Amino acid sequence: MLNKKSVDDINVKGKKVLVRCDFNVPLQDGKITDENRLVAALPTIKKLIADGGKVILCSHLGKPKGEPKPELSLAPVAVRLSELLGQEVKFAADPEVVGPNAKAAVAEMKDGDVVLLENTRYRAEETKNEDKFSEDLASLCDVFVNDAFGTAHRAHCSNVGVASLVDTAVVGYLMQKEIDFLGNAVENPVRPFVAILGGAKVADKLNVISNLLEKCDTLIIGGGMAYTFLKAKGYEIGNSLVDETKIDYCKEMMEKAESLGKKLLLPVDSVMVDAFPNPIDAEIPTYVYDADVMAADKEACDIGPKTIELYAEAVKTAKTVVWNGPMGVFENPILAAGTKAVAAALAETDATTIIGGGDSAAAVNQLGYGDKMSHISTGGGASLEFLEGKELPGVAAANDK
Secondary structure, eight states, rough: OOOOBBGGOOTTTTTTEEEEEOOOOOEEHHHESOOOHHHHHHHHHHHHTTTTTEEEEEEOOOOTSSSSOOHHHHHHHHHHHHHTSOOOOOEOTTTTSSSSHHHHHHHOOOOOOOEOOOOGGGGGGGGTOOOHHHHHHHTTTTTEEEEOOOGGGGGIIIIIIGGGSSSEEOOOOHHHHHIIIHHHHHHHHOOSSSEEEEOOOOOOGGHHHHHHHOOOSEEEEOOTTHHHHHHTTTTTOOTOOOOOGHHHHHHHHHHHHHHTTTTEOOOEEEEEEOOOOOOOOOOOOEEEEEGGGGOOEEEEEEHHHHHHHHHHHHHHHSSSEEEEEEOOOOSGEEEEEEEHHHHHHHHOOEEEEOOHHHHHHHHHHHHOOOGSSSOOOOOOOOHHHHHOOOOOHHHHHHHHH
């Protein structure tokens, strides 16, 4: 699954190239409030322009649920992309995505021109991967490039359906980087390999925990999910988050770690509060308890100072680190110390550091450590499925080298 043809392996001169990007950006009153995803797409787009391709861009935005919704139009993206590229990005405003405007715009294209299609999810077929829309998209192009990792775990028309209908289907630079870092970290890591998992729910990470235990040398668990593990050890966890249905699973995972000779690190102390902060960033008193003597009337919301030291120490000797999920309620400055400390430890190490999208990516960027990481994944769900060892439809659909 990891050895795919990329935009560097093909010649696009004079060809019509459909590029599936991730332009799912936040909009407020028709203005883009965070353009990271647009900036991230530029290297692939610029490469195809420079090589003389006729570049047709497509993406989804939000969840229009198969009908045209003006507030979810990609029109503002075309405007901003034109500015970022320094050339016109012609917007094809068809409610059916591949309609008269798109067809006319594509027919008029010269080498190096750029057209942006309307939101792919205006079509009901898109999320069901139904042939009609895939055929419409394929009718516009000679070559297909997938550069949208965020939807790689979904089989939709604009990333999987269309790929099966064109002779040449390859990945863009963003997608290639995800495969190189995330894919190889899991399949072929430089050791010692340390994986850090956090976040609220064990249930979200069940398969990730199991798969990473087989691949890594040390697995560190923090965040709300740690307390189901501590309860499985027979500890009092007070009012901390717990998933009663997963206690046996946690016991199995601790046994699995032992039988495989892997280190499974759990919090040795926690920062507890009287009640979950409301609002989430409210100033509240905190108490530190060792893991085996936690207060029955309090709730753990972050890892404690001894745990911070233990986790930071484990990261120091690593050669590869993958991190997915915060260590506590990082939205509250008082309860962000654990997440901050892990981010700082990753920033200071020489290891290859890979942040698996979602909340951890937000945390690392907010804390100003973004540029110190080897790779910050652009996918949330897609990153997790990669870490689970699953085949991602959007990656699998590209041509093999």
